[in-house]
Amino acid sequence: MMDAKKVTALLRKKGFKVTPQRLAIYNALCNTKAHPNAEMLFNKLQPYYPTMSLATIYKTIDILREIGLIQVINVGEDSLRYDATVELHPHIRCTVCNRVDDIMDFDFSPAIKNVAEKTSYDLSGQQFYFYGVCPECQAKMSKKIS
Amino acid sequence: MMDAKKVTALLRKKGFKVTPQRLAIYNALCNTKAHPNAEMLFNKLQPYYPTMSLATIYKTIDILREIGLIQVINVGEDSLRYDATVELHPHIRCTVCNRVDDIMDFDFSPAIKNVAEKTSYDLSGQQFYFYGVCPECQAKMSKKIS
DNA sequence: AGTTTGTTGATAATAACTATTAATTAAAAA
DNA sequence: TTTTTAATTAATAGTTATTATCAACAAACT
Incomplete structure (x- = not known):
């Protein structure tokens, strides 16, 4: 920014x-x-x-x-x-409404260490994507059910 | 399989x-x-x-x-x-030759735990991609330099 | 074997993105 | 500031991965 x-x-x-x-x-x-x-x-x-x-x-x-x-x-x-x-950070997408949110202050280091041990690649970066249902869509779904 | x-x-x-x-x-x-x-x-x-x-x-x-x-x-x-x-597993792509390899036996749980703490999403899955230079391309590159 | 119904494969369509280009506009030099 | 030079805009056309269409065909049930 x-x-x-x-x-x-x-x-x-x-x-x-x-x-x-x-x-x-x-x-x-x-x-x-x-x-x-x-x-x-x-x-x-x-x-x-x-x-x-x-x-x-x-x-x-x-x-x-x-x-x-x-x-x-x-x-x-x-x-x-x-x-x-x-700054590299994971993103999470709602599988219902498709909004995409940031996940800030995520610590990549354990995952990177894990991968460095497993491969002979010279690592340069990574992209992590998570999927799930956002709070708003969870609320809507529970309303519909009740 | x-x-x-x-x-x-x-x-x-x-x-x-x-x-x-x-x-x-x-x-x-x-x-x-x-x-x-x-x-x-x-x-x-x-x-x-x-x-x-x-x-x-x-x-x-x-x-x-x-x-x-x-x-x-x-x-x-x-x-x-x-x-x-x-079975969900991360992939790694060589930024030189574009080959894509599996990363097996990767432990997603620390990352998932980390994300679950940070968001109010109801998590359902994730995709992790790593980038780097594969061993073959590393070898080729060191040859060219010498 | 016959009939039904889903599948194949040739072709056309779609959609995101990229290249082209003439006209415009801004940067840099005088 | 003015001129020269080069980059940008925006309309248009092109490219490419993927999807839809549909007539001919093959799988599966009877």
């Missing part, structure tokens, strides 16, 4: 121009916990940038990822989601 | 017909550790079933998954891979 000034500086430093659309896309990602995909971002920005196309979303996302401002998450849907928190 | 007799019985029990294509696809998955995607399966079976189409592969995979004979794995490539080992 960076403020506009730092983002501007970073884009310039990496040789990319600074455009309102790019800042808006990054800003939109910073201001949500919903892990939007390209289409959700497009819809969110549509009122403010009615001429912006999906291609711009995709290209900007690619740049933001390249310069390390965002990470891509793949929870097994048919589209990718994006997250302005770049 | 089931033998042909059990697979036949299970397919019938679940209301699906037993066809040579279906048995062949399941068999191909049982006899590899390469975690093939649809195209790799298609190419592998092509010599023996030259008229079989990719659509049959996809449809059969869907059935096999539905009746619990295989699992789908999504290592962040543009295609899905399939595994006849249905």
